[in-house]
Every structure is written in C-alpha cells, then in structure tokens.
Amino acid sequence: MTVDGTTSPGGLLCRQCLTLEPLSNTRRCTSCGSPRLIAHAELRTLTMAHVDCDAFYASVEKRDNPELADKPVIVGGSGKRGVVSTACYIARTYGVHSAQPMFKALQKCPDAVVLRPTMSKYSAVGKEIRERMRALTPMVEPLSIDEAFLDLSGTERLHGRTAAETIAAFAAEIERDLGLTVSVGLSYCKFLAKIASDLDKPRGFSVIGKAEATDFLAKQSVSIIYGVGKAFQKTLAQGGITTIGQIQKMDETVLAKKYGVMGLRLSRLAHGDDTRVVNPRSPMKSISNELTFRDDISSFDKLEKLLWQMCEKVSKRAKASHLAGETITLKLKTASFKTISRSRTLGSPTHMANRIFEHSADMLKKECNGTPYRLLGVGLANLCDADFADPPDLIDIDGTRRSQAERAMDKLRAKFGDDAIVKGRSSLN
C-alpha cells in the first residue's frame, strides 16, 4: 500500500501545483489546469532520483544578468585554445555544445556572449542546491557540482508524500528560490535514473519504471551504459553489438568470456539490473590539476615551471582535505591530441608539493623529447589519511628536511595568507 492510502502504484502528478491523482488519461491538471503532468504506472513506488541542473554555469550567469536572458551565452575559455564548458539552450540551437573548441562554437554562433567561468560563484550555488537536497534525505551522492543521485526510499512517511512528489516539489523550489531549472530522472536504480534525467531536458521530469525498463533499453545504443566509452564501443561494434537489445539477447557467460568483468556488467545493466546503492560519502579518489596551454610547449624547462605551480595546487588541496596519495600521476596531451599518462607509486604516501614535483618532474623529463604538448596535468591517486603521509626517511635527510620546511611554510601561510611566503621556483616567471 502506498503512503496516501491508495493501493494502485500508478499516479498522475502535476508539476505545477503538485497534486497527485490516480492514473487517468487527463491531459491537464484538474486542479490548476497545467499541462505539466507526469503519468506513470509506478509513480508512487519509484524512489531513486537523479537531479541535473540545466546548462548550469550559463543559467547562473543569465540569472545574475537578466540582459543575457534572450541571448546565446557560452561559458568557457576565451583564448584560442578555449573550450566550451557550458552553452545555454539558445546557443545549443546553433549547434554549440560543451567540450567544443571555442573557435568552432563561435563559427556556429557568432553572436554568442562568451563568459569566462567564475567557479567560486557556481560552487556557492552548487553548495546551496546540495544543502537543499540533504534536507530531503541524507542519501545524496553528488556526481559533480550540479548533479546528484538521491535515494528517497524511506522518506515517504517523513515528508508525508511519495518520492515523486518530494522531488517534484524540490525542482519547483529550486526554480522559485534560486531561479535555476533542473531536470529530474526518477526510476528504481541509479543507472536508469541517470538516463531518465537526460530524456526531457531542460526543465524535465522523466520516469522509467520496472515494467518498461527492458523494452526501453532494447532500443538504446550501448553508449548510454556508463563505462562504455569510445574505445569499448568500438570493440563491441567489432563484435556486431551496437544496441542494448542485442546484449539482452546474449548469454551472460558468453559476454563474460568475451569482455570479462565489463561483459557481466553489460549483461546486468542491459536488463535494467543495477544494484549500486547511493553512497553519500563517496570518497575522493584522486586530486589533480591540469592546464591547456595557449601555445604548445615542448621545452622541459617551461613545462617544469608550470608543473611546480600545479604540484603546489594539488598539494594544497590534499592538505586541506587531510589526504595524501601513494601514486603520482602525470598527464600530457600532444599537439596531435594523443594523451600520455604516466604514474608512479611511491613507498609511502605524500602530500608534499616537493615530493609530488620530484616524481612528476622525473616522469615529465622522460617525455620531453621535442614533442609539443598542449596540456599538462599532475595528480595524486591511491589516497589515504594524511596521518600516514611523508614519514621521515632514513636516507633522504634532505628530503625529510624539505618536508619539514614545507610544513613550516604551510603554517606561515595559514597565519598570514598564501603570499606570505613563496618558493623561488614559483615566483620566477
């Protein structure tokens, strides 16, 4: 039985006035006359929601500057190497999309207003949205600054309404209070909730129930399965597989034999079987920093200088989160867009800029053979508690001393600000 006493799991929900009625063929809400109705046979029982803000950065900019409301807005880097972070829905009609090089975007939409991202503003708004989500349920798993999974099961009695009503009310509140629109996907598992939120963007609300999951998935491309990237899609295509329907017809063991663990996952997901739970404390997996250059760089000396600044940033973030990493990763992208990744696992975890730099610079040196690079990145992975970071070393007395010096500098910065003390290396530029 459902919360409001009805025995049928079906329902008709008005997103405007939030009235929930039994399932019927009505086209407009009987209370307020709005056509924004969601009708679904499992509406009262589905509890897994995925919420995604629409064109988040661009929408925040438009909200804060109403003059932009009817103009195509692109948020992203403006240099010749700039890339689109977010395009508003007006710009999208011209064919602009995120991750597109800015010059291409401007070819398609020459009148677009290009804004550089103001991350601090977006993260403040993102935080506000997240707080509101947490007021609905502690089971919130953020995926990025503007999207999250919410497991609303068990909240029906607390809020006195179904999960569908709760999340519809949430979307309406965000719109009313923050002036931003979100798209909601409601289903019984994470996999389908995420797919659903994408179906009806922007300001959407889509529902995928258990009954239609298999039929719905059968028509979809394998690319909508998380973990199926370009490379794996190609591998599957070589085996003649392009749609999820094809996977549904295949035997699980055959898939496992052919594609290993991924094959098993494909088989399960193809049948809408996703047992992943919402993990509200999804731990940070890595801390990294990367930069695309305005002009390609091949000189080790120049790259090394940038690397040091990045190492300092990574170190600062690690220290702020009281984390350290055992693996140091280096990422390079050549002028011809080939990505090179190198990693090194140390004998002990670190979060010292010094040590991150020492190892990443060593890896970088080996890749500097005249190849022009357009991007450099450095990261810490294999994270653990900072308590175990940078133990004193028997042999490397200098290194131990450098770590002590870095700790002392951190204390100074904490007291007098970031610029109180800088390394010679980072001030020379």
Place this chain on the structure above:
Amino acid sequence: MKITIERAALLKALNHVQSVVERRNTIPILSNVLLQAEGGKLSLSATDLDIEIVEELAADVIEEGGTTAPAHTLYDIVRKLPEGSQVQIAFGGDDPRLSLRAGRSEFALSCLPREDFPLLAAGDLPHQFSIAASALNRLIDKAKFAISTEETRYYLNGIYLHVTDGSNGGRMLRSVATDGHRLARVEFPAPAGSEGMPGVIVPRKTVLEISRLLESVEGEVEVAVSDAKIRFAVNGAVLTSKLIDGTFPEYSRVIPEGNDKVLSVNAKEFAQAVDRVSTISTEKSRAVKLNLGQDRLNLTVTNPESGNATEELLVDYSAEPIEIGFNARYLLDITSQLDSEVARFLLADSGAPTIVSDASDENALYVLMPMRV
C-alpha cells in the same frame, strides 16, 4: 643442429634463462633464447641487454649448430612435456624453423638468426673471488626485501655489495639494501681476492636472478667484478650483469649507535602477534603501536573504521617505558629474516630509528624507521 637431451635438465636451464627475458620486448630477438650445440654440450643464452645469462648442459649432440627461438614459448613447451621424456631439437635443412620432438609431440617454432643475437661485452673484470653458494645466498637473501622500488632513487634499486671493516673486526664482504624506511646490513668474512673490489650496486633484477640460480646449490660461486659489471658463475651457469651507475648513500650514519633500550622477544611469537593484531589495520596504514613496560610488550592497532586489536607479550625489557609505532609489514619482513629464537631490538625514542637483530647472529642487522602513531 641436432641434439637429444633429457627434459628435466633442459627445463631447469630454460627456467633460469627465460626469467631474464622480458615479457614485452620492442626488439624481437630479445624474446628469444640462443641455442648452440657444440662438443657434447648445449648452451642456452638470454639477455635483456642489462643482464646476460649463459647456461651449459650436457647433451647428445648429433650435429653441431645453433639458432634462436622464443624463450617463453620454448620453456612452456618443455614444461608441459611428460616427465622423463627425451627431447629432440633440430634446426637446419629445408625447414627454416626449429623442430622439437618428444614422444608423440612435435613442434615447429619460428627462429631468428643466431648472428643477430646481442652479446653483452663483459670487458675486463679485474676483481675475482670465490665464495660458498650458501654464504652468497645469505648475503643476498637477507637484504633483498629492503631494496627500494622508487625510480627517482635509482641508486637504492639494488644491493650495495662492498668490502669493509666488519662491525666486530676483520674485513667483511657486506651487502646493504634500503628503501628509506628500513635498512638491511648483512656481512660475511671477505673471501680471498675480494679485497680491493669497488663497492658496487647490484640491480634488483640481477639479485632475483642470482637467488634463483643459487636455489639448492652447494659448492662455490665464482664472482668477478669491475666498476661497471659483475659476473657470477655457478653450476654451469654464468650470469653477467651491468651495475647501477650511481653512488650508494653513506649508510653508516643511518645506523644509530647510542640506542640503549634493549628488548629481547621470542621472534616467532612476536611475528605472529604482529600479524594477528594487524589484521584490523587498513591496507595503507598498517601502523602497529608497541607499548613497552617492565618485561611486558603491548601491541595495539587502532583503525577508526573497523575497530582495534591488542595483544600482550611477555618479553625481556627493563629500560624505561616507551611507546613507538612501526609499519606492521616492515616488522614482519624483518622478523622473517631472523633465524634464531630471539629477536633483539635496540631503541632510543619513539621518533628515532630502531635496530633489530638476531640475538645469536652478529652478522645481520636491520634498521627500522618508526611511524607516527
């Protein structure tokens, strides 16, 4: 080339040489083993351009000659042949491939010309001495766990082998390895001829290869050294290796001298207790806290996520109480090197390096850096 050889002997030699061959090679011939039959002997050679191994064994040579064939494939084939079988190997004639027959099995393997096989030019190896296989094995075996894998400190990626004044007098051949967290120092009376040899860093891979060669071998090993290379000859196998071109740090300053707090503990009981309490530790921390009081040692592991564990041991300790933390894995690595019943710890304070040794063996010593707990 045409030979007949007993499977077991061939398998043993192939086992030695194939492990030098890297699994992935950009130069195709480096995946191959060089087979040469001459004067009643089959010789097998393999190299990765840093290490070369040549092993000779008696064979029934019907026709002399040689070629190179894929080392790992050949090893896998011989390994799978029935025990006790006689293996016929032939090369030459119309078929450009190596033919291998045993019982009813028959294989044809593609070859590369033996002329293309690179040979490591050993150069002059002026310092030569011979040492009992068991002694060399001990020098290597007890130190190798401490070898660093950190690439930036390449000079720690091996065992430092050198002749020096022993800790208890006399000239000693000493092996030292460290990764900055622990250090192992093992010594043996310097054999005749070793005096004057340069201190050399033997790379990790070579160390592991030598360990394999010395497995259950009795008798003597001939060692020859120059500044750049080292050669070990034992039981028909000759292993030549480049040395790590670097300076091993001045390790003696790392070994503390004034540690006056002495703990004696049954090595086996201690290791088992450490192993038990560390069950609860996380993969990354593995910190175990040692709380020492009068004749009593408390081992504690605290893991904020899963709980804690504690165990008390009766020990021999009469200095002032001390609390000190170590990486459990490092403690186990070291205690597993101890042969006698009693492990002896020399401690100073909770932040200073600790010495661990075998109470009845003055010739092996370990230094362990504590952890903050």
